[in-house]
């Protein structure tokens with residue numbers, strides 16, 4: 001799986017969320033929202049809602065990550 005951007009981070013906690021984003025995408029369930037650019041199957045824009053675990057077990061919250069999946 002190749003993502004653009006290749007790195008996702010919580011702007012609040014600076015937690016690496018890349019693995020969570022990939023997990024959601026690998027599930028291959030219906031994404032929250034595909035943007036309109038669906039014509040090229042090779043590059044699919046995506047938008048997923050990720051739960052940031054927060055810090056030390058507190059402050060978990062959801063945030064939206066979006067990017068382009070090229071493979």
Ligand SMILES: [Zn+2]
Nearest residue numbers: 010012013052
């Ligand atoms: Zn966070």
